[in-house]
Amino acid sequence: MFDNDNGRIVLRSNSLFGYLMANGKDALKYVLSTISFSSIKFLDSQIQNYWNNVVPGISDLQTNENIENPAQRVELFFGNETYIDKEDSPKIIILNKSIKPIHHGHVILETSSGEDCARLLSISHTNAQRFSMPIYLIINKECLNQNLNSKPEHIPLPPKYVIRDKTWAPDRIFVNHPALNFKRITYGDNKGPRDKAKFLIISHGKSSLIINKFISSSKIKNNIRHLELQTLRPISNETLMQAMKSVKQIFSIEDTFVWLEQNSQIKSIQLNQIDSLIS
Numbered sequence: 001m002f003d004n005d006n007g008r009i010v011l012r013s014n015s016l017f018g019y020l021m022a023n024g025k026d027a028l029k030y031v032l033s034t035i036s037f038s039s040i041k042f043l044d045s046q047i048q049n050y051w052n053n054v055v056p057g058i059s060d061l062q063t064n065e066n067i068e069n070p071a072q073r074v075e076l077f078f079g080n081e082t083y084i085d086k087e088d089s090p091k092i093i094i095l096n097k098s099i100k101p102i103h104h105g106h107v108i109l110e111t112s113s114g115e116d117c118a119r120l121l122s123i124s125h126t127n128a129q130r131f132s133m134p135i136y137l138i139i140n141k142e143c144l145n146q147n148l149n150s151k152p153e154h155i156p157l158p159p160k161y162v163i164r165d166k167t168w169a170p171d172r173i174f175v176n177h178p179a180l181n182f183k184r185i186t187y188g189d190n191k192g193p194r195d196k197a198k199f200l201i202i203s204h205g206k207s208s209l210i211i212n213k214f215i216s217s218s219k220i221k222n223n224i225r226h227l228e229l230q231t232l233r234p235i236s237n238e239t240l241m242q243a244m245k246s247v248k249q250i251f252s253i254e255d256t257f258v259w260l261e262q263n264s265q266i267k268s269i270q271l272n273q274i275d276s277l278i279s
Helices: 016-020 024-032 045-054 116-131 206-216 237-244 271-278
Strands: 002-005 008-011 039-042 075-078 091-095 108-110 134-138 183-186 197-204 224-229 231-233 247-253 266-269
Touching (some): 024 116, 045 075, 091 116, 116 134, 183 206, 197 206, 197 271, 206 271, 224 237, 237 247, 266 271
Parallel strands (some): 039 075, 075 091, 197 224, 247 266
Antiparallel strands (some): 002 008
16 A cells, blocks of 8 residues: 655555565655655656556655755656756656667666666665766666565665765766666576576566566576666676676677677677577
């Protein structure tokens, strides 16, 4: 159940069953109940109606106008895939559809699981403060509807970022910055990065959910690695090279391939070809 408690959105459940059936929407609601925003805005009424249907009461979230340090005044903005923001100020821009690499955003994250709806929102809040710039977060409906593996409040989240030093300056963005590189990689049952694999499949967003279903029913599932990128910009080549070690063939979904630097080892493949490739 999702209640408004003194102007604050709170996730409640009357039974363990309710938690077991929780999904990405519940994870998103939970984090929204724990984070303070200086303002919450919507691009237009259409976007506002969409998110009000997804998260009832979101327009009634209370904001905190008394955040002392300007660097910690994070605005939450709901836009669409065409929206761009050229101001350098702490802001999370949530989009409900994927975007293309021509987008100007310096930091772009996209969910690939139900848990990501909470985890990446929390990370985006920290990074908006840390870099004092807009963080673009894509949350697609497939992840919002995906069931969680645990209670929303058990999803590991980063500690709250508190700026205390008046001489603080924003971090610089570089490709391997530890606060910017997020991914999920599976090696197969009882397999790790040192074990050889027949295939590495690279994906992001809702495509990752589909590929995981293909892999779970594959006869060679323990001979397949799957790298799910959650950071689309900046992408760490170091992360890619580590995942590519000891693999015979490397494929990237078309939509993900366009975000990667050219590499002769990585072949582009359509999502609908993956099932026959690994069956």
